[in-house]
Amino acid sequence: MLKKSTKGLNGVLQIPGDKSISHRAVMFGAIAEGKTTIKNFLAGADCLSTISCFERLGIQIERNETDVTVYGKGLYGLREPQELLDVGNSGTTIRLMMGILAGQNFFSVLAGDESIAKRPMTRVVTPLRQMGALIDGRENGGKTPVSVRGGNLHGITYELPVASAQVKSAVLLAGLYAEGTTTVIEPVKTRDHTERMISTFGGNIQIKDASITIEGGQELRGADILVPGDISSAAFFLVAGCIVPNSEIKLENVGLNESRTGIIDVLRQMGADVTIISKQTNEKEEPVGDLIVKSSSLKGIEIGGNLIPRLIDEIPIIALMATQAEGTTVIKDAKELKVKETNRIETVVSELSKLGANIVATDDGMIIQGKTPLKSAKVNSYGDHRIGMMLSIAALLTDGDAELENPEAVSVSYPEFYEHLASLMN
Structure with a gap:
């Protein structure tokens, strides 16, 4: 639960x-x-x-x-x-x-x-x-x-x-x-x-x-x-910090490789209060920094083109964020989502729809209308770790407790996910 x-x-x-x-x-x-x-x-x-x-x-x-x-x-x-x-x-x-x-x-x-x-x-x-x-x-x-x-x-x-x-x-x-x-x-x-x-x-x-x-x-x-902290894992808490009221989260030692920081670009374009407070790098090694994110008022944007490869793994959690943004968010040029652990276009749309999201699939992405209240429901990760984590963050906003089938899928990339989430709720 x-x-x-x-x-x-x-x-x-x-x-x-x-x-x-x-x-x-x-x-x-x-x-x-x-x-x-x-x-x-x-x-x-x-x-x-x-x-x-x-x-x-x-x-x-x-x-x-x-x-x-x-x-x-x-x-x-x-x-x-x-x-x-x-x-x-x-x-x-x-x-x-x-x-x-x-x-x-x-x-x-x-x-x-x-x-x-x-x-x-x-x-x-x-x-x-x-x-x-x-x-x-x-x-x-x-x-x-x-x-x-x-x-x-x-x-x-x-x-x-x-x-x-x-x-x-x-x-x-x-x-x-x-x-x-x-x-x-x-x-x-x-x-x-x-x-x-x-x-x-x-x-x-x-x-x-x-x-x-x-x-x-x-x-x-x-x-x-x-090895720096994984920005694709950090993305779930970056979004959670934005969309859950009365939140402030600090994430330490996160990898900030420019080829992976599309999620930060999108957060800022949508109006998120996210700050990089330190950054160390040399030419060969991976850039690293600490991030602070706070509850924010978000607006819908269009996401596509050259930005997509820099955030392909973060699109499920971006879709959830879009349900809590004012206006329309369009995600396009993301056909690669179809050949991930699941067809992530279909899976994101089906599972967020169960929670009351106004979201439709397109051939190469999805269109999300916000801002939408979410309701409790039974949802499924279908064995996809990023879907499982996204749905767990979505459940923070539902009108009651939600039920997730196949929650163990998150261990593929984030074995401590539920423990870390619980620590922020105490």
């Missing part, structure tokens, strides 16, 4: 480590020479799937809560797995690992849960095949399980047909193993954690406008990684 808020949300939170960066830190640590230490690792189900896969590839990994040590064996230190590599619910794990496995001179098979079985792999398989990897699977390699026999790769220049950090990362990782030069050209800038990670591990990468180039055959060296 989800409780409504009667006194507002107040307090300070340390947001758990960034999911995207946690995945990549383990992956790069595994293919680098020597020891990599990772602090503030996200011990969510997705990132634990990445650890499990690399252990099956012969990498020793030690974990003590949020501290992880990876004993890397270099680019060619992985061994052929004896069993299937189970990625669980993690699209990041399977797509990025395909790039690494494409460079290995052995055979491996990747699969995951029912959600992964529905998600498209062709977008990664196509460029990796062009580089020389032998990949097969259901629907000609378009769906899991996917088999990879790698090795003997050659560099390519690849223009991404869709803006996807996962596809970009898979090609760049394969490029480390390829003969010659590999270049990825993006239609729109996407999150650049992989590029930063390559530099942090001692690799050489060239970035010019929308073009990212890497030379094959580079050796990476183990590194010390401090």
Whole structure:
């Protein structure tokens, strides 16, 4: 049962480590020479799937809560797995690992849960095949399980047909193993954690406008990684602080990578009272800061274009925020939502409608009319962590307690979510 808020949300939170960066830190640590230490690792189900896969590839990994040590064996230190590599619910794990496995001179098979079985792999398989990897699977390699026999790769220049950090990362990782030069050209800038990670591990990468180039055959060296708090997880409390009356929340050590801060841009455009009170960065590492958010009067806006890749994971919670804003909010250019853990356009619209929201789906997004009071109802995460967290925040505003089916889905990216939410309600 989800409780409504009667006194507002107040307090300070340390947001758990960034999911995207946690995945990549383990992956790069595994293919680098020597020891990599990772602090503030996200011990969510997705990132634990990445650890499990690399252990099956012969990498020793030690974990003590949020501290992880990876004993890397270099680019060619992985061994052929004896069993299937189970990625669980993690699209990041399977797509990025395909790039690494494409460079290995052995055979491996990747699969995951029912959600992964529905998600498209062709977008990664196509460029990796062009580089020389032998990949097969259901629907000609378009769906899991996917088999990879790698090795003997050659560099390519690849223009991404869709803006996807996962596809970009898979090609760049394969490029480390390829003969010659590999270049990825993006239609729109996407999150650049992989590029930063390559530099942090001692690799050489060239970035010019929308073009990212890497030379094959580079050796990476183990590194010390401090993972910032995940802004995609922080987004739920940023919105909660805006839409729940009498609230003030401070979120500490949140990652503020420019390719991920679309949510802050949208909050400010809608009139939210959100402040960045500190920010530290250097050229290679991730920018980090503390955020303070207070209850706000919001107005509807149009969200689309180049902003979408910078907030694609935050659209469910933005949709909820729009129900509490005056006027109309239009979200467009977001077809990528259809191939997430659920079809997030359909799921957001169906579940918020149950709570009384005035929201309709479009082919590439949704239209939300505010300001709308929400009512209690039984809703469902459908196994999608971001839907589960969004609905839990929505329940703070309902006229009575709401019921959420499949609440455990949030553990994929935010195991402490309910505990943190309860701490703000005391």
